[in-house]
Amino acid sequence: MCGRYSLICTDDFGNRFRVQIPVIGCRSRFNVAPSQTMPVIVQREETEIVMMKWGLVPHWARDPAPSRRPINARAETLAERPMFRGLIRHNRCLVPASGFYEWKKEGNRKTPYYLRLKDDDLFAFAGLYDIWRDADGLPLATYTIVTTAANEVVAPIHDRMPVILRREDEERWIGGVPPGQEDLRDLLGPYPARGMEAYPVSTQVNSPVSDDPGLIEPLDKE
DSSP states (O other): OOOEEEEOOOTTHHHHHTOOOOTTOOOOEEEEOTTOEEEEEEESSSEEEEEEEESOOOTTOSOOOGGGOOSEEEGGGTTTOHHHHHHHHHOEEEEEESEEEEEEEETTEEEEEEEEETTOOOEEEEEEEEEEEOTTOOEEEEEEEEEEEOOTTTTTTOSEEEOBOOGGGHHHHHSSSOOOHHHHHHHTSOOOGGGEEEEEOOGGGGSTTOOSGGGGSOOOOO
16 A cells, blocks of 8 residues: 655656646645645646645545545556546546655564655656535545555565556556556556665654655664
8 A cells, every 4th residue: 555655846846747836836745644635637628736635535425534535546446446437537647756655564563664766756656536525515626546566676565556657658547538457457557666766764754744854864774
């Protein structure tokens, strides 16, 4: 699964994802946790950034109770789950990120690891989104991150990983044509291990209120 990630906003963010940065700008976050609001990229009449809460609330839900909001969706069963089946056709999105965290069990301890691309570049998770409305019609936009089997870098830490889209596949994912089964298998597999790295970091990341650049620094074991 993916329960925490980071997004370091660089000057190149808009060009990287071919979107116009909103007036509020793009704020770097080093420990994004469920229920927090983050930028998500969707393709409507044009590609645009929309601020959404992490944790999917389907439009047909009676209420947006936090306990019922899935933060992840398994790639292998997307087409089977009623919650996600319709979203594959019309509500696919990109979730910009710089890296993500997973916790490795070591005896009675869990050690947090930070995982990123070796070139330390921005990338996008494959995501799905929906818009729920309350009794007054006010919208709540939410998203979930698609996960897949772990690659060789992630597997020693966790058996699942978020789907990191290859840059050339980002347009395929959010484009207007719904992906077929073969497309899904091609798009939603593990990212090549040779392009990733992982290292242990401070347990300060365990707290969702922690949010500073030191969280993604390699742990000094000396």
